[in-house]
Amino acid sequence: MDLADIKKAGVIGGGTMGFGIAINFALNGYPTVMSDLSDEILNQSMNHVESAMRLFVEEELITREQADGTRNRITTTTDLAEVAAHADFITEAIVERLKDKQEIFNKLDELCPPHTIIVSNTSGLVLSDIGADVKRQDKIGLTHYFTPPHIVPGVEVAKGPGTSDSTYATICDLMKKMKKVPIRVLKELPGYLLNRIQGAMTQEANRLWAEGVATAEEIELGVKSTFGFRMPHEGPMGHYDLSGVWKWPADAHSALQTRQTTEPLDEAAQKITERMAEGRPWFVDPEKFDRAIQKRDREYIRRLKALYNPEDR
Numbered sequence: 001m002d003l004a005d006i007k008k009a010g011v012i013g014g015g016t017m018g019f020g021i022a023i024n025f026a027l028n029g030y031p032t033v034m035s036d037l038s039d040e041i042l043n044q045s046m047n048h049v050e051s052a053m054r055l056f057v058e059e060e061l062i063t064r065e066q067a068d069g070t071r072n073r074i075t076t077t078t079d080l081a082e083v084a085a086h087a088d089f090i091t092e093a094i095v096e097r098l099k100d101k102q103e104i105f106n107k108l109d110e111l112c113p114p115h116t117i118i119v120s121n122t123s124g125l126v127l128s129d130i131g132a133d134v135k136r137q138d139k140i141g142l143t144h145y146f147t148p149p150h151i152v153p154g155v156e157v158a159k160g161p162g163t164s165d166s167t168y169a170t171i172c173d174l175m176k177k178m179k180k181v182p183i184r185v186l187k188e189l190p191g192y193l194l195n196r197i198q199g200a201m202t203q204e205a206n207r208l209w210a211e212g213v214a215t216a217e218e219i220e221l222g223v224k225s226t227f228g229f230r231m232p233h234e235g236p237m238g239h240y241d242l243s244g245v246w247k248w249p250a251d252a253h254s255a256l257q258t259r260q261t262t263e264p265l266d267e268a269a270q271k272i273t274e275r276m277a278e279g280r281p282w283f284v285d286p287e288k289f290d291r292a293i294q295k296r297d298r299e300y301i302r303r304l305k306a307l308y309n310p311e312d313r
C-alpha cells in the first residue's frame, strides 16, 4: 500500500503514548479513531489531547483552528471492530505484555481488510513474537515513538521477518509526512536501537550512583550540562568527528576504549577499533573540519545564551 492509500488512522491504547500518537495522525489531517478498554479511560485520553492542544496553541506551534481540527478528527471507541473498519493504518500502543499484544494483532488481522498496515509501538518486544500468528506478515511493522510522542521527532522504524520493502517504505514515508524523523533499524532485536543506547547510559549512571561515585543530583547535572548540552547538535558518531578523535593514532583509540569499559574487547569492539584506526571521520569532510567546528561552536554559544544559566544550579 502506498502512502496516498492511507486515508484514516487507528490507535489501540490511549495511555501515555497512545493519545500522543493519535495527535500526530490527527494533526496531519488523518481522521483517527483511538481505542481502549473503557469509555472512562478514553475520556481521560481525550482530556490529555485537549490539554496538549492548549499547550501547542499557547506556545504558538499551531493555530487555534488547527488545534480544534486535530481534536475533532479524533474519535474514540471500545470496539476493536470499529477501528478495523475505519483505519488503513493502525498503531498498537497497549500495555507492554506480549500475550496482550499478540491477541490484539491476531484480532486485527482477522477484522481488518487485507490492505491495512498494523504496527506496534513496543519498547522492548520484537515483532516476530508479537506478530507470530498474523497472516499478513508483509503488512506489519514497528514504529517506536519517544515520549512525548506528539513532540519528540524521532521514531524508530523496524521490520518483522516478513515485512515487505513496500510496507516499510510506506511506514517511513508516513512518518516523514507527519514531520517525524524515521530512524531505520536494520535488525530485529529486543530494545531495538535507541533504547539500547539510552539504556547503556542509564545502566552506567545507576551503577556509578550505587558505587558512590556521585550523587543522583550531580549525575543528572553532569549529563545535562556536558554531553546532554551537545546532543541536539551531535550524537555519538558526530561527536567522534567533531571532537577530533578520528585524528588520534590507533593505539590511543584502544586506550580510550579500555578506559571507558571494564569489559574485554569483543568482536564488535574490535571492529570499531579497526574502523577508528582508519583515521577518518563518519560524516565530516576532513578538508572542512574547521568550518564544521565553527558551525558547532556558533550553535553552542546560541544555545548557551538561550538555555543554560549557571544560576539555575
Ligand SMILES: NC(=O)c1ccc[n+]([C@@H]2O[C@H](COP(=O)([O-])OP(=O)(O)OC[C@H]3O[C@@H](n4cnc5c(N)ncnc54)[C@H](O)[C@@H]3O)[C@@H](O)[C@H]2O)c1
Pocket (backbone or CB within 6 Å): 012, 013, 014, 015, 016, 017, 018, 035, 036, 037, 041, 093, 094, 095, 096, 097, 100, 104, 121, 122, 123, 124, 144, 145, 146, 147
Ligand atoms: N511510556 C513510554 O515512555 C513509552 C515509550 C515508547 C514506547 N512505549 C510503549 O508503548 C506502549 C504503551 O505504553 P504506555 O506508556 O502508553 O502505557 P500506558 O499504560 O500509559 O497505556 C496503555 C494503554 O493501553 C490500554 N490497554 C491495555 N490493554 C488493552 C487492550 N487489550 N486493548 C486496548 N487497550 C488496552 C490501557 O488501558 C492503557 O490505557 C508499550 O508497549 C510501551 O512499551 C512506551
